[in-house]
Amino acid sequence: MAQEAQKEKSMVLQKEMVEGLFNDLDSAKEKGRKVCYTFIPGNLSELIRTFDMLPVYPEINALQNAMRKKSAAYIREAEKHAHSEDVCTYVKCDVGMMLKGNIGPTGQKIPEPDILLLSYTGCFTFMKWFETLKREYPNATVVMIHTPYQENGVMTPEMTQYMVKQLKEEVIPKMEEVTGIKFDEEKLRRHLELSREAEDWITKIFDTTKHKPSPIDAYFAGVYYIGPINIGFRGTQQAVDYYKELYGEIQERIRLGLGPITPEGEMKEEKYRLVVEGPPNWTNFREFWKIFYDMGAVIVASSYTKVGGVYDLGWRHDPSRPLEALAEYCMNCYTNLNIPQRIDLLSKCIEEYQADGYITNSIKSCNSFSAGQLGMMREIEDRLDIPVGFIESDLVDPRYFSYSNIKNRLESYFQMLAQRKMMEAHEAIHA
Amino acid sequence: MNSLPKLIQQCKDLAFDLQFTRSREWKAQEEGRVVVGYMPVYFPREIIHAAGGLPVAIFGGGDRKQIIKGDAYYQSYICHIPRSIIDLALDGHTNHFDGYLFPSICDVIRNLSGLFKLNKLGKFVKYMDFPQNFLPEIGGVFYQQEMQHVLHYIKEINGKEVTAHDLNHSIALYNTNRRLIARMYDIRQEFPWRMTIEELYYVLRAGTVIPVEEHNDILEQVVAHMEKEIGEPQDKIKVVVSGAFCEQPAVGLIKAIEEAGCYVVDDDYMLGSRMILGDIDPSTDKPLEAIANAYIHQSQYSSSIYDVHNPKEYRLAKIVQDRGADGVIFASASFCDPSLLDAPIFQKAFDEMGIRYISFQYSENINQFKVIKEQVGAFSDSIKLWEDDKALVIA
Numbered sequence: 001m002a003q004e005a006q007k008e009k010s011m012v013l014q015k016e017m018v019e020g021l022f023n024d025l026d027s028a029k030e031k032g033r034k035v036c037y038t039f040i041p042g043n044l045s046e047l048i049r050t051f052d053m054l055p056v057y058p059e060i061n062a063l064q065n066a067m068r069k070k071s072a073a074y075i076r077e078a079e080k081h082a083h084s085e086d087v088c089t090y091v092k093c094d095v096g097m098m099l100k101g102n103i104g105p106t107g108q109k110i111p112e113p114d115i116l117l118l119s120y121t122g123c124f125t126f127m128k129w130f131e132t133l134k135r136e137y138p139n140a141t142v143v144m145i146h147t148p149y150q151e152n153g154v155m156t157p158e159m160t161q162y163m164v165k166q167l168k169e170e171v172i173p174k175m176e177e178v179t180g181i182k183f184d185e186e187k188l189r190r191h192l193e194l195s196r197e198a199e200d201w202i203t204k205i206f207d208t209t210k211h212k213p214s215p216i217d218a219y220f221a222g223v224y225y226i227g228p229i230n231i232g233f234r235g236t237q238q239a240v241d242y243y244k245e246l247y248g249e250i251q252e253r254i255r256l257g258l259g260p261i262t263p264e265g266e267m268k269e270e271k272y273r274l275v276v277e278g279p280p281n282w283t284n285f286r287e288f289w290k291i292f293y294d295m296g297a298v299i300v301a302s303s304y305t306k307v308g309g310v311y312d313l314g315w316r317h318d319p320s321r322p323l324e325a326l327a328e329y330c331m332n333c334y335t336n337l338n339i340p341q342r343i344d345l346l347s348k349c350i351e352e353y354q355a356d357g358y359i360t361n362s363i364k365s366c367n368s369f370s371a372g373q374l375g376m377m378r379e380i381e382d383r384l385d386i387p388v389g390f391i392e393s394d395l396v397d398p399r400y401f402s403y404s405n406i407k408n409r410l411e412s413y414f415q416m417l418a419q420r421k422m423m424e425a426h427e428a429i430h431a
Numbered sequence: 432m433n434s435l436p437k438l439i440q441q442c443k444d445l446a447f448d449l450q451f452t453r454s455r456e457w458k459a460q461e462e463g464r465v466v467v468g469y470m471p472v473y474f475p476r477e478i479i480h481a482a483g484g485l486p487v488a489i490f491g492g493g494d495r496k497q498i499i500k501g502d503a504y505y506q507s508y509i510c511h512i513p514r515s516i517i518d519l520a521l522d523g524h525t526n527h528f529d530g531y532l533f534p535s536i537c538d539v540i541r542n543l544s545g546l547f548k549l550n551k552l553g554k555f556v557k558y559m560d561f562p563q564n565f566l567p568e569i570g571g572v573f574y575q576q577e578m579q580h581v582l583h584y585i586k587e588i589n590g591k592e593v594t595a596h597d598l599n600h601s602i603a604l605y606n607t608n609r610r611l612i613a614r615m616y617d618i619r620q621e622f623p624w625r626m627t628i629e630e631l632y633y634v635l636r637a638g639t640v641i642p643v644e645e646h647n648d649i650l651e652q653v654v655a656h657m658e659k660e661i662g663e664p665q666d667k668i669k670v671v672v673s674g675a676f677c678e679q680p681a682v683g684l685i686k687a688i689e690e691a692g693c694y695v696v697d698d699d700y701m702l703g704s705r706m707i708l709g710d711i712d713p714s715t716d717k718p719l720e721a722i723a724n725a726y727i728h729q730s731q732y733s734s735s736i737y738d739v740h741n742p743k744e745y746r747l748a749k750i751v752q753d754r755g756a757d758g759v760i761f762a763s764a765s766f767c768d769p770s771l772l773d774a775p776i777f778q779k780a781f782d783e784m785g786i787r788y789i790s791f792q793y794s795e796n797i798n799q800f801k802v803i804k805e806q807v808g809a810f811s812d813s814i815k816l817w818e819d820d821k822a823l824v825i826a
Binding site for chain 1: 548570
């Protein structure tokens with residue numbers, strides 16, 4: 001019999017928040033609430049809340065569907081309608097779900113959008129995705145905010161101004177028009193203040209992996225931790241309370257000298273500390289995670305948990321410059337960083353969290369992450385003299401998750417790490 | 432005037448010269464000359480020209496270069512062009528280039544700019560973030576700032592301060608270039624037998640690696656030949672090819688489509704050279720603004736430009752109608768997100784509009800077209816034999 005997953009209290013809280021959001025969406029139309037479809041990277045949660053709208057995140061629906069084993073059928077449905085096998089499976093899962101009646105992962109119907117807010121941040125496919133959605137929802141108001149790429153590794157004043165102008169002259173007026181609510185800058189500032197607080201907490205939480213053993217897994221559990229801050233709760237007291245609670249739990253684990261909690265209980269021995277680049281596979285998430293914890297591998301940092309915002313380097317939403325803060329937030333999401341910035345950030349994680357290895361999970365259908373990963377891996381290997389590993393899977397298409405291939409590769413990788421550790425220990429004795 | 436076969440051969444040699452010899456020669460002719468490479472799809476070449484530079488397109492190695500180093504940078508499920516571009520650069524084919532420009536087209540080309548930075552290729556590497564906001568006072572201003580950055584990079588190399596006069600002069604030259612190219616397509620629309628699509632392709636592609644003045648000279652001669660009654664009409668349908676705007680199909684494939692019974696009366700192979708429709712104002716005291724406004728108001732549809740206010744399916748349908756085409760061939764590079772993500776939009780709309788189409792995928796280095804040729808042949812036959820029937824869809 002399959003062992004029941006153990007859940008931390010914070011996970012339960014998070015589940016309640018997500019369920020609450022889907023319940024609100026379920027009753028949105030009868031309660032007259034406006035619905036805004038948008039994406040995680042560059043999500044303007046505070047602005048959406050300022051206009052009392054409810055957010056729908058198509059990629060969250062896709063990954064939730066994958067975790068519930070529903071994505072394969074949706075992808076097949078989209079492919080029947082000329083969607084190529086080679087493109088983003090989040091898009092196909094979302095389109096397939098729509099074609100099948102738009103019943104969300106929880107079994108509740110996802111309401112149609114009143115507004116399609118495309119914060120075009122770090123992913124070209126988002127733009128194509130919304131071109132598709134616009135044709136499916138011709139009555140929705142489309143709002144595009146173009147986020148300039150950090151091509152030179154900086155956010156320049158002109159880039160910020162470009163975004164602020166878009167917010168002032170396009171995004172906000174359209175939101176006012178759709179919702180009938182006048183923009184309230186003070187309300188936005190209050191949300192931003194709470195965002196800043198939540199960002200402080202989540203930074204502290206991911207920083208706890210400095211401890212040995214690490215009290216958390218910053219990838220597999222990390223994807224749960226980023227849930228509230230990414231799916232519309234950033235800017236709320238609820239999110240602050242959640243992160244405070246989570247931080248308290250983690251502090252207790254540190255005090256007791258405990259490692260991360262896995263679906264099969266507490267991880268007994270931390271053998272390897274890893275940094276992971278790339279999103280996880282969602283269709284076989286538990287199996288994927290199990291390969292790691294069975295081998296005593298804990299992820300001490302991951303790029304994926306920065307996809308909805310990079311807070312490690314000190315950036316926070318600044319309520320005193322509300323629109324500039326929204327602009328900078330969008331520009332500062334992980335996939336909007338250039339390749340050298342991504343390398344620097346991951347190198348910093350490897351050093352600060354004393355990682356033994358660096359793994360790339362290359363996602364077949366996500367070019368935003370995947371294109372360039374091999375060059376990044378080589379650079380990190382050269383720069384830090386750290387063993388690197390490479391596996392391939394996909395976001396939500398189960399056809400591209402090969403358990404045995406991934407397991408074989410990881411086992412070989414862990415053997416290499418073990419040998420390296422042995423040699424280092426040997427050298428230390430004889431030094 | 433040179434003979435047409437001689438001009439075609441000259442263009443063919445230039446277009447596929449992976450050593451970029453003409454730009455090497457051009458650079459060596461005068462001290463301080465700057466060569467700037469740009470990736471597909473579109474770049475406002477006028478500004479490089481005005482700054483005393485030579486813009487040179489890098490379309491990859493096609494089927495003419497074995498890729499070794501490039502494969503170490505890209506997974507098998509990423510399109511072919513980035514690996515062949517980086518392979519060319521790492522193998523020294525572009526070592527006389529001073530800088531590289533990566534126009535925003537997709538995540539792959541965007542991230543390729545980072546790999547060029549990492550490998551310290553060229554004196555500058557710039558990802559050119561084209562605006563997706565189409566208000567002149569917002570997106571247009573941002574675009575002008577992006578162009579200013581490029582001019583700044585070139586000035587750091589050659590010290591040239593670009594004036595409005597310089598820019599207007601360059602704009603005028605490229606206006607001529609666009610007009611001549613448009614004329615070639617217009618002639619082919621009516622008399623497609625006067626020049627094959629393969630030959631047309633050579634002529635256009637040559638223009639992306641040589642000075643615009645030289646290309647205009649070639650174009651004038653080619654157009655003069657095309658104005659004459661040459662060639663023999665054949666029983667072929669007319670088609671528009673769409674989707675091959677970045678990674679280029681092998682010439683064999685371009686040729687195979689016509690050999691299989693189609694006259695290609697419009698295409699997006701060399702979209703960058705035809706992106707701006709009509710002239711850009713060459714007489715203002717704000718030429719960068721004129722270029723930006725042309726991009727905003729006069730751009731051809733493209734998979735890299737957000738289109739919800741000007742849907743691409745209707746724009747392509749209009750091209751089909753204006754060209755008197757019988758159908759559309761959607762040709763997408765394998766793993767090309769922009770093209771493949773547009774496919775369902777086009778196909779759904781064309782089913783509703785009754786526009787006939789077929790679709791296939793290719794890779795720049797693949798030279799086996801038997802299946803595609805059969806598919807295109809069947810498409811052509813079906814239209815020729817049953818042209819009064821309702822729209823026929825093969826996909």
